Amino acid sequence: MIITQPKDFPISHTQSTGLVPTMGALHEGHLSLIRRAKQENDRVVVSIFVNPTQFGPNEDFAKYPRMLDRDIERASSAGADLFFTPSIESIYSSQPSIIKVPGVTEFFEGELRPGHFEGVATIVSKLFHIVAPNRAYFGMKDLQQCAVIRKMVNDFNEPVELIFCETTREPDGLAMSSRNAYLSVVEREKASNIYAEMQIATKKLKEQGYSNEIFLEAKASLTNLGFQVQYFDLVEWNTMKPSTTVSTESFIVVAAKLGSTRLIDNLKVLG
Numbered sequence: 001m002i003i004t005q006p007k008d009f010p011i012s013h014t015q016s017t018g019l020v021p022t023m024g025a026l027h028e029g030h031l032s033l034i035r036r037a038k039q040e041n042d043r044v045v046v047s048i049f050v051n052p053t054q055f056g057p058n059e060d061f062a063k064y065p066r067m068l069d070r071d072i073e074r075a076s077s078a079g080a081d082l083f084f085t086p087s088i089e090s091i092y093s094s095q096p097s098i099i100k101v102p103g104v105t106e107f108f109e110g111e112l113r114p115g116h117f118e119g120v121a122t123i124v125s126k127l128f129h130i131v132a133p134n135r136a137y138f139g140m141k142d143l144q145q146c147a148v149i150r151k152m153v154n155d156f157n158e159p160v161e162l163i164f165c166e167t168t169r170e171p172d173g174l175a176m177s178s179r180n181a182y183l184s185v186v187e188r189e190k191a192s193n194i195y196a197e198m199q200i201a202t203k204k205l206k207e208q209g210y211s212n213e214i215f216l217e218a219k220a221s222l223t224n225l226g227f228q229v230q231y232f233d234l235v236e237w238n239t240m241k242p243s244t245t246v247s248t249e250s251f252i253v254v255a256a257k258l259g260s261t262r263l264i265d266n267l268k269v270l271g
């Protein structure tokens with residue numbers, strides 16, 4: 001069933017509901033979230049909404065891939081029961097209220113994409129109110145997004161359990177992303193070096209402990225391959241602050257552009 005209006009959404013008081021929020025152009029990463037949600041809930045809701053408020057003025061909102069029929073087919077095969085595909089007008093009033101999540105948005109994506117996490121937090125909160133899920137599923141591919149949503153849910157006592165899922169990768173290690181479709185053949189071949197450099201850096205961190213050289217070398221390798229590296233850093237996941245000590249909360253986080261395509265990825269340092 002496809003629901004397009006927030007007021008028409010059939011909230012269930014008897015069946016448990018898992019929500020998988022997406023912007024569509026579904027790939028195996030999205031489907032892994034849907035399969036997990038299906039295992040843990042009576043019904044699975046997939047929202048497909050290219051959310052304009054999380055795109056900056058010079059970002060790819062207009063060209064973001066849209067393929068609703070194919071998405072519905074794929075997601076249904078993975079176990080989705082209900083689709084929520086609202087129009088922009090049904091979601092946002094002319095002067096919408098927005099949610100701002102401080103602290104965890106200070107660096108990385110929050111710093112480079114002003115307003116992005118306000119857009120994310122606002123749409124996710126709205127989806128929680130519209131769908132009233134018992135559980136909501138998010139990919140660790142977007143690590144800072146997970147930290148933002150976790151803080152929002154805690155701060156607002158939202159009655160939803162958050163499930164953060166492993167990143168699904170292509171065989172060569174590239175994290176699956178709807179934006180990978182923008183890559184040329186040559187860029188696609190190079191793109192897996194992000195994962196390779198994160199692996200090299202995690203190995204060095206484990207063997208030698210933190211040093212700034214590890215990160216300079218990784219950035220230099222990617223730059224030599226033609227990437228424009230925006231950050232390649234160590235972060236504490238609970239605070240999303242840059243860090244110089246390795247702990248169980250440590251992740252390497254990367255954002256790099258190949259041509260006009262911006263890729264982000266991360267890797268847990270320990271375990």
Ligand code: AMP
Nearest residue numbers: 022023024029138139141142167168176
């Ligand atoms: P998006 O459609 O890009 O907004 O992503 C929808 C959800 O799928 C988010 O929770 C993402 O973190 C998650 N996701 C995207 N790519 C992957 C991936 N490669 N593996 C696992 N989850 C992913």
